[in-house]
Amino acid sequence: MxxxxxxxxxxxxxxxxxxxxxxxDTESALQYYELAxxxxxxxxxxxxxxxxxxxxxxxxxxxxxxxxxxLARTLEDRGDTTKAINFYHRAGAFGHAVRIxxxxxxxxxxxxxxxxxxxxxxxxxxxxxxxxxxxxxGRAIQLYHKAGYGSKALDLAFATQEFGALxxxxxxxxxxxxxxxxxxxxxxxxxxxxxxxxxxxxxxxxIAAQKYSEAxxxxxxxxxxxxxxxxxxLTAPKGGIDEQTRKMLLEKMGESLTxxxxxxxxxxxxxxxxxKLQAMKSLLKSxxxxxxxxxxxxxxxxxxxxxxxxxxxxxxxxxxxxxxPTIVQYYNxxxxxDNLAGFFETLAQSxxxxxxxxxxxLHEYRKAEGALKQLIEGGSRQYEDKLRQIQTRVFNIHKFIxxxxxxxxxxxxxxxxxxxxxxxxxxxxxxxxxxxAIIIEYLVQQGQVRNAVAxxxxxxxxxPNAVLSRYLNSDTIKSLEKxxxxxxxxxxxxxxxxxxxxxxxxxxxxxxLRGGENRFLASNNSNGYGGYT
Numbered sequence: 001m002x003x004x005x006x007x008x009x010x011x012x013x014x015x016x017x018x019x020x021x022x023x024x025d026t027e028s029a030l031q032y033y034e035l036a037x038x039x040x041x042x043x044x045x046x047x048x049x050x051x052x053x054x055x056x057x058x059x060x061x062x063x064x065x066x067x068x069x070x071l072a073r074t075l076e077d078r079g080d081t082t083k084a085i086n087f088y089h090r091a092g093a094f095g096h097a098v099r100i101x102x103x104x105x106x107x108x109x110x111x112x113x114x115x116x117x118x119x120x121x122x123x124x125x126x127x128x129x130x131x132x133x134x135x136x137x138g139r140a141i142q143l144y145h146k147a148g149y150g151s152k153a154l155d156l157a158f159a160t161q162e163f164g165a166l167x168x169x170x171x172x173x174x175x176x177x178x179x180x181x182x183x184x185x186x187x188x189x190x191x192x193x194x195x196x197x198x199x200x201x202x203x204x205x206x207i208a209a210q211k212y213s214e215a216x217x218x219x220x221x222x223x224x225x226x227x228x229x230x231x232x233x234l235t236a237p238k239g240g241i242d243e244q245t246r247k248m249l250l251e252k253m254g255e256s257l258t259x260x261x262x263x264x265x266x267x268x269x270x271x272x273x274x275x276k277l278q279a280m281k282s283l284l285k286s287x288x289x290x291x292x293x294x295x296x297x298x299x300x301x302x303x304x305x306x307x308x309x310x311x312x313x314x315x316x317x318x319x320x321x322x323x324x325p326t327i328v329q330y331y332n333x334x335x336x337x338d339n340l341a342g343f344f345e346t347l348a349q350s351x352x353x354x355x356x357x358x359x360x361x362l363h364e365y366r367k368a369e370g371a372l373k374q375l376i377e378g379g380s381r382q383y384e385d386k387l388r389q390i391q392t393r394v395f396n397i398h399k400f401i402x403x404x405x406x407x408x409x410x411x412x413x414x415x416x417x418x419x420x421x422x423x424x425x426x427x428x429x430x431x432x433x434x435x436x437a438i439i440i441e442y443l444v445q446q447g448q449v450r451n452a453v454a455x456x457x458x459x460x461x462x463x464p465n466a467v468l469s470r471y472l473n474s475d476t477i478k479s480l481e482k483x484x485x486x487x488x489x490x491x492x493x494x495x496x497x498x499x500x501x502x503x504x505x506x507x508x509x510x511x512x513l514r515g516g517e518n519r520f521l522a523s524n525n526s527n528g529y530g531g532y533t
Contacts, residue, residue, distance in 0.1 A: 010036045021045065039064040047074045056083065065091045076100065085109055095121045102128050111139055115146070122147035130156065138165040145169045150185045158192060166192075170201060173208060183209045190214075199224050203234075212236045216249050216256075225260055226253065231269065247273045258282050264291065280304045284311050296330065305334035313343065337371040338383065344368035345390070348429075356434060356471070358404070362397045365390055365429070393429030396421070400430050404438050411442060433463045437471040444476045449483045456480060 017032035072087035094117035101110035114125035126143035186209035250273035257266035263286035270279035348364035
């Protein structure tokens with residue numbers, strides 16, 4: 001209601017102001033035009049009365065384009081070009097502002113007004129900058145481009161080598177939606193930048209033109225390093241190009257990223273192309289175990305499980321207790337029982353080589369046996385020979401563990417069992433050095449260090465280049481070293497009794513342990529040993 005009343009009052013004020021103006025009462029008319037907020041009539045009447053300063057104040061105070069335009073025309077007629085340009089600007093009449101600037105040689109003002117004017121006025125201003133003396137090609141190029149004359153802008157930029165202006169044009173092109181930009185114009189820019197070894201700028205142009213094949217070819221040809229941002233920009237959106245071509249380009253990008261060492265980014269692009277196997281190969285090269293496990297888990301692909309498990313076998317099992325269970329899990333999920341059997345066999349051998357733990361090795365060999373049985377039950381008869389080999393090792397190791405456990409309580413019988421195993425060739429899965437180690441450690445524990453040294457001499461003959469620490473515990477080695485010092489002293493004519501740290505060895509019926517002709521385990525036929533040494 002209040003707004004309606006105000007509208008009525010303004011109409012009355014305006015009508016009354018017009019009446020007063022027609023009656024010659026200018027002062028009163030000005031008051032009522034102001035009350036009616038009829039700014040155009042107020043500015044018009046002020047200009048008619050010659051009070052231009054007051055008209056300027058009013059026009060600057062209010063936002064009325066019509067009033068500003070009337071004032072600008074009046075000021076232009078009076079020759080006040082600077083103020084006229086300002087009020088043409090306020091009125092949004094940039095064409096008139098451009099005209100005044102051109103007529104009066106106001107170059108900076110022309111540039112400012114032309115950037116806001118319509119295309120026709122921008123083209124006129126561009127022509128002015130191109131032909132003025134001296135010419136300002138940079139501004140002419142930008143105005144031609146802004147007016148929609150892209151080819152003209154590029155021709156002028158190339159002809160005058162105005163790279164600064166060209167850069168601004170290119171930046172504007174890149175920021176525009178691709179469908180609003182002439183592909184031929186973008187291609188010309190790309191060709192120009194390639195010629196001048198500006199590969200990244202050329203790529204920007206080709207990507208803006210949606211020429212992804214050409215952009216990828218340029219990356220490969222110039223060995224241009226592809227960043228994560230560039231990789232995303234080089235990736236054509238789905239539906240943008242033929243899907244087969246899109247996948248081919250993604251694989252090409254993945255290949256380039258792999259060559260440059262960006263393995264994880266390469267894996268991402270291979271995955272987008274649907275090539276999960278190649279993606280996993282790139283991840284494996286990265287050595288990022290966490291990402292490899294994550295990728296294997298989300299892909300749920302048999303070959304990828306095998307690849308991940310094979311990779312994890314190269315890791316240090318001691319640093320992460322989850323590695324071995326994960327490897328077993330992956331081989332089982334892939335039903336790769338041949339790989340699983342091989343892994344258990346490797347673990348068994350590692351237990352023997354690293355810690356002489358035959359019980360743990362036996363456990364791993366039995367798991368390998370189980371995996372091989374699954375293969376054979378599935379129809380893979382070619383693994384029967386391998387199964388028999390593993391079963392032989394299980395039997396031999398089980399026998400060896402039994403002999404070792406009973407050696408202290410019944411050394412003579414145990415010694416005969418070891419010799420029988422050696423003579424029967426039942427050594428597959430057992431290191432010969434570990435057989436000797438049982439005897440040596442027992443003799444040292446019994447104080448028969450001299451006999452232990454004799455067994456050690458035979459061991460060195462039967463196991464060339466043997467490293468004692470791989471077979472004997474540290475206490476046994478120390479005792480043998482002391483005996484070695486005793487023997488050296490005696491050979492040099494010294495009194496062994498003066499070697500206070502070496503007790504006289506006690507030999508208790510050594511014949512029971514030596515066997516015939518001073519042999520412990522050695523036989524005349526020591527060849528044909530197919531197990532560990």
